[in-house]
Amino acid sequence: MSHKNTLLGATALTLATAVGAFADGHAPALTIAIVNNGHMINMQTVAEAYTEQTGVALNWVSLEEGVLREQVTSDTATGGGQYDIINIGMQEAPIWGQAGWIEPLNFSADYDVNDILPAMRGGLSADGTLYAAPFYGESSMVMYRKDLADAAGVTIADNDSWDNIMTAAAAMHDPANGVYGACLRGKPGWGDNMAFITTVVNSYGGAWFDADMRPVLDSAEWNAAINMYVELLGSYGPPGSEGNSFNEILALYNEGKCGMWIDATIAASFLEVDGVAYAQSPNAGNPVGANWLWAWAMAVPAGSPNMEAAMDFIAWATSKDYIQAVGNHPDFGWGSVPTGTRASTYAIPEFQAVAAFAEAEMMAIESAAPEATAIKPYVGVQFAAIPEFPEVGSAVAQEMAAALSGAKSVEAALADAQAAADAIMQEAGYY
Structure with missing residues (x-):
């Protein structure tokens, strides 16, 4: 044989x-x-x-x-x-x-x-x-270059604050030597940029819909989350981040160009650089849904x-x-x-x-909470389990990419996203 x-x-x-x-x-x-x-x-x-x-x-x-x-x-x-x-x-x-x-x-x-x-x-x-x-x-977690973090004098903890993530990204950011503080999804798609963005919004206490399934993208929580995301990636991410999703960032990371990456735990299987450490996903005070x-x-x-x-x-x-x-x-x-x-x-x-990542991966999977209802009336972490979500998520994804690229302000992008989502949900007969 x-x-x-x-x-x-x-x-x-x-x-x-x-x-x-x-x-x-x-x-x-x-x-x-x-x-x-x-x-x-x-x-x-x-x-x-x-x-x-x-x-x-x-x-x-x-x-x-x-x-x-x-x-x-x-x-x-x-x-x-x-x-x-x-x-x-x-x-x-x-x-x-x-x-x-x-x-x-x-x-x-x-x-x-x-x-x-x-x-x-x-x-x-x-x-x-x-x-x-x-x-x-x-699930999702932080994968970061501990050697770069140590050299920059910063630490990244489990369930860290977004403020500290911003500080760590700034400290590791060294574009003159081809290193960017944070590599995050920016490519538009309900399973691309919106997978990551939705977990960020969750961590700020936001949600896609209210109890009546009306979109709430014009909320203070969405505004805070997207402004942070645009600042973090716009200031400390690689150029052209609005075109990057999993495969693009994996290539950048393996070329030694990323200080940290917050993305799918499965990525750890394919990281080829030394000095990688792992931490549970950050949040802005609400850990429910902060990891997908x-x-x-x-x-x-x-x-x-x-x-x-x-x-x-x-x-x-x-x-x-x-x-x-x-x-x-x-x-x-x-x-x-x-x-x-x-x-x-x-x-x-x-x-x-x-598999040095195994414990962190399992911890992230076991802590994910798709059926938690504290902040949202639907099942799902980085998506809403309704037939219309791919259409809603894709429309909003385009607006978030526009905000990231600077084509629109965050406020304008969120207003347009709210209008698009509202039209889709009304057409579907939710209200």
Whole structure:
């Protein structure tokens, strides 16, 4: 047996016996739409062994986050049938499942669904039914260059104040030597800049909507949060920040150009510079929702002609066996396994030995509060779990990017964002 085949584990070896059970006696080809993040790109290599063992061909469509959301939403909503497996997240999975756009997932006992972290299972389910399986999960946290912070004489604590974050960014900021104090998302999109911005607003005690689901983007809390964000990134961020999201900032960080980065915990798996330290997300007095909760998950669109094969692949790609396959793969290793999904991953000695970020990551995931109602009448941390949110969030994202670039004042951007959100919510019939 080849080295590739040994990476599959018991689950995939069992699946190999099922190839002859396909209706026409031939294994199908699956078309899989994935986000172009590191773990998803790695999966294409690891899954070569799956094809060799099962005969199931895998056609990958790898897209930038915003483009993926647009294309997958359009195809799934219309029953276009372009994809057999799609990447979606916590905003879409419960809503699409209840709408009948994606299929319920039912795994065998060997899959051990109870090993999936409760926060991830809950966020991808509706009425107790799991509609998407998490490939990797995340919260958000501060990732900073402790060597630069020490040299500048500043410290960053868990749940620090935004004032101290501003002070630390200013102290580490050294653009003459290519170092920027803070690298933060600025690229417009409901899952791009608004993912980070919403957590900032939460930390100031703000919310997207009031108790009647009317937008409240013209509130004092939004004004304070966005003014701080624009000042922090405008003064101490890299030029052109309005075009940066996860992948762009990851590249900057690995080039040694960022003093700190507040973003997805999963980024820690891909940091290649020395001296990185971690802290829980900062806030302005309200820690509820200051760190987000998300999973990039795998789902099967309703009516897929290759449903059985698609379900089998998802069962493998989100299994304990897959974690072992990545950890033992010669191109990757234990520092590159997908995290934030299974409790068992954090008990693997080889993973513990290389994952300095694991404790901070788990702390962030466990403290995220998507169903906290103290400050908002909706479920979600960095999004609102309503069908209209992608449209609302995308409209507001453009205004926040305009404020960051200086094309509009913060006040003008918030006024225009409020008007856009109000029009969408009225058209949807909320009031």
